[in-house]
Amino acid sequence: MRPVAFDLADFRLPASEVWRVLADGEPGTAMPSWSDLPASQFRAVADYVLSLPATPPLSTADQWVPEPVLLAAGQRVFDTHCARCHGSDGAGDGPDARLYRRPPANFHEMEVSFAGAGYVIRNGVPGSGMPRWPLLTPAEIQAVTVYIRSFYHQSDAACRAESPASTSGKISKNGFGEEDVP
Ligand code: HEC
Incomplete structure (x- = not known):
């Protein structure tokens, strides 16, 4: 593919960007929209993508x-x-x-x-x-x-402040779902 698939493990993106690309696809690339996925699957795959990158600081x-x-x-x-x-x-x-x-x-x-x-x-x-x-x-x-x-x-x-707003009340501002826990 040209451009090649984006490397999800070596580049950390904010949750808002992951949600945007999943929802809209990425024009000019082979990446399609996944807005037809059921909401639970859409959220699950977004959360999984957000969990992939490891970008530790230089020791x-x-x-x-x-x-x-x-x-x-x-x-x-x-x-x-x-x-x-x-x-x-x-x-x-x-x-x-x-x-x-x-x-x-x-x-x-x-x-x-x-x-x-x-x-x-x-x-x-x-x-x-x-x-x-x-x-x-x-x-x-x-x-x-x-x-x-x-x-x-x-x-x-x-x-983080720009991350997608939650519609279900279960997703935190940063999309990871943990910070809403009272
Ligand atoms: C001639 C224009 C141009 C120059 C000069 C340039 N880049 Fe890029 N760079 C791009 C474009 C366009 C992309 C987006 C690629 C894509 O669509 O995935 C990019 C993406 C990147 C990425 C992210 C990888 C990705 O897959 O999106 C990194 C890291 C990067 N550039 C680093 C650099 C560094 C460091 C320099 C200087 C040494 C540099 N670039 C110079 C045009 C340029």
Whole structure:
């Protein structure tokens, strides 16, 4: 498939985004709408998808330099190579974003794992505007990943607040169902 299927294990999306894509499908890809599913199945599959990603922070032992240095280096890589599509604040709205049918990822709404980002940066996303970056070094890839993850963490709270409203009263604001328990 072009673009290839989105990697649900290595990229964390807010519940609102998972619900939107399940309900509407994703134009420009093979992903169809699943709005005909019975509500209980729709909720179950959304909850399952939300449970898949594992995007742990980089352990200190895996960091080549301290976090603030990584962040600053990551910002340099991002501003040089990525911002023209992904936007200087990572919202997917850079000056070249409109050249592509499928918009560049909005990093406020996607937490990438180090493995997932590394794969995408080395290989690109075939069938989309996301190019491969064969000349970036492993250190540059680590740094830019730390930097793009920082956008998600900045807007973590905002994303949760935007999650789909519950119609049954059983789903919490973040879609996980636990926080309503009195
Ligand atoms: C020429 C435009 C362009 C540039 C430059 C660009 N990207 Fe992308 N990027 C995209 C598009 C378009 C997508 C959405 C791909 C899709 O539809 O799945 C994307 C998606 C991504 C994703 C999410 C993977 C996914 O499946 O959606 C990551 C991570 C990413 N880009 C990182 C980067 C990094 C890091 C850089 C800089 C080194 C960069 N990109 C530069 C266009 C670009």
